[in-house]
Amino acid sequence: MPKLAVVYLSTTGNTKLMADAIADGARSRNVDVEIKSFYDWKPEEAAAADAIAIGSSTFHYTMLPPIEKFVDKLLKAVANGKDGAAFGSYGWSGEAPTMIAEKMRIGGMNLLDPVLRVQYRPNEKDLKECNRLGKDLAEKIKN
Ligand SMILES: Cc1cc2nc3c(=O)[nH]c(=O)nc-3n(C[C@H](O)[C@H](O)[C@H](O)COP(=O)(O)O)c2cc1C
Numbered sequence: 001m002p003k004l005a006v007v008y009l010s011t012t013g014n015t016k017l018m019a020d021a022i023a024d025g026a027r028s029r030n031v032d033v034e035i036k037s038f039y040d041w042k043p044e045e046a047a048a049a050d051a052i053a054i055g056s057s058t059f060h061y062t063m064l065p066p067i068e069k070f071v072d073k074l075l076k077a078v079a080n081g082k083d084g085a086a087f088g089s090y091g092w093s094g095e096a097p098t099m100i101a102e103k104m105r106i107g108g109m110n111l112l113d114p115v116l117r118v119q120y121r122p123n124e125k126d127l128k129e130c131n132r133l134g135k136d137l138a139e140k141i142k143n
Contacts, residue, residue: 002141004134005049006035007074009056009067014089014121019055021127022087025134031141033134038066043073050141051083053133054104056096058088063096071100075107083140084109085133087116094119112136 004026010016016037023035034049046052052074056067063071086101088094094117101115116133118126 001030001032002050002138003032003034004137004141005041005046005052006033007038007041007046007052007054007070008035009038009064010089011057014118015055015057015087017122017127018087018089018116018118018130019053021122021130022053022055022085022134022137025131026138027134028131029135029138029142031138038070041070043070044077047074047077047079051085051137052078052109053085053087053137054100055087056100058090058094058096061093061095063099067096068099071103075103075109078107078109080108082109083112083137085112085116085137087118087130087133089118089120089122091120112140 088097
């Protein structure tokens with residue numbers, strides 16, 4: 001079965017809610033989904049999935065160094081043309097998801113639109129969009 005890896009950094013659970021909704025969306029389209037905090041993923045292990053969604057909240061107008069290091073390691077291990085998505089909750093500037101998306105593009109991944117950014121805690125509508133993104137990722141890797 002094709003596999004989606006969902007990786008997130010979330011300090012108060014906002015980005016995790018997005019990650020959970022992406023995972024649920026993909027599962028509803030019958031792909032294998034593994035979802036974990038980046039602390040619990042080995043970058044090479046996530047890189048081996050058929051598609052990878054990476055989410056992070058924004059701190060001090062950027063992504064935190066540990067998730068940046070994780071993404072860089074993952075991209076060294078990933079095959080060109082693999083499908084990916086970037087997402088994250090933010091407060092006022094929201095750079096992290098855009099930075100992750102840019103790194104994925106430069107790293108040779110095929111990035112799905114949209115880069116999903118949600119201000120603070122995702123609402124019902126935001127979670128539906130996350131769910132949709134999960135379904136889109138699943139359809140991509142099933143084809
Ligand atoms: C110390 C600190 C610094 C932050 N800096 C930013 C920032 O520069 N830009 C921004 O958009 N949000 C910033 N935020 C807001 C968080 O990104 C926001 O609370 C987000 O919803 C947290 O999501 P999480 O629970 O997934 O970590 C900051 C929050 C804290 C506590």
